[in-house]
Amino acid sequence: MTGELIKLRIKAYKDEKFTEKVADGEFKTLLNPEQYKFNYKIEQNEDQAPGTSAAAPRFNKAPPANLELEFVFDRTGVIVDYGKPGTADDNVFRDEGNGIIDDIEQFKRVIFEYNGEKHKPNYLIISWGTLLFKGTLSEMEITFKLFKPNGTPLRATARTKFKGFVEDNLRVAKENNSSPDLTHIREVKEGDTLPLMTFRIYGDSKYYLEVARVNRITNFRKLSVGQVIYFPPIEKTS
Numbered sequence: 001m002t003g004e005l006i007k008l009r010i011k012a013y014k015d016e017k018f019t020e021k022v023a024d025g026e027f028k029t030l031l032n033p034e035q036y037k038f039n040y041k042i043e044q045n046e047d048q049a050p051g052t053s054a055a056a057p058r059f060n061k062a063p064p065a066n067l068e069l070e071f072v073f074d075r076t077g078v079i080v081d082y083g084k085p086g087t088a089d090d091n092v093f094r095d096e097g098n099g100i101i102d103d104i105e106q107f108k109r110v111i112f113e114y115n116g117e118k119h120k121p122n123y124l125i126i127s128w129g130t131l132l133f134k135g136t137l138s139e140m141e142i143t144f145k146l147f148k149p150n151g152t153p154l155r156a157t158a159r160t161k162f163k164g165f166v167e168d169n170l171r172v173a174k175e176n177n178s179s180p181d182l183t184h185i186r187e188v189k190e191g192d193t194l195p196l197m198t199f200r201i202y203g204d205s206k207y208y209l210e211v212a213r214v215n216r217i218t219n220f221r222k223l224s225v226g227q228v229i230y231f232p233p234i235e236k237t238s
Contacts, residue, residue: 009027110122143157194229
């Protein structure tokens, strides 16, 4: 044990599989949060056929949790970074001319900046101790609290809300639901064809062209063993 203080970190990625890191896309908090909050929700299906009596709501799904965090930015010289080596005096967060502007801009680049290549916000991994959260920013509010005589801010807080994200294959595995109306992920086995796999999921092979389109499969007759195929919810037609 080194006694080093572990800081909350946020890492930004371009893709939902968290394989393409964003350049300079990491933020380490100045002060660890005093608390963080998860929000959970249950979605129920309350649809009722015309002319029928009321029925109890049926469970539909449990979406990924949402996370709320508050971040502190301070360049007044009163906060010490105990996660850095050296004396406490060497580790003081002092104003270097721009107050907290540079700190906040780096923070925004990681969690807020729109990814023009993917036309989406960055995907984020937030980690600290036992906290490991994957998601995207849904809301942010920055309050500036202390200023230099020329108006440059020296202290601010950022209240953030993150929308949880779970990869499709992980979500389906967790729900373990075999309903043909829900999303499924399947791995191609020896002897599998796309029409056959489509029949197993939907009870009808005629949807295989839609499955091929969604998965960008240009030659559905040549599937590879081990290939992973996504079967989306499809509105069935007679």
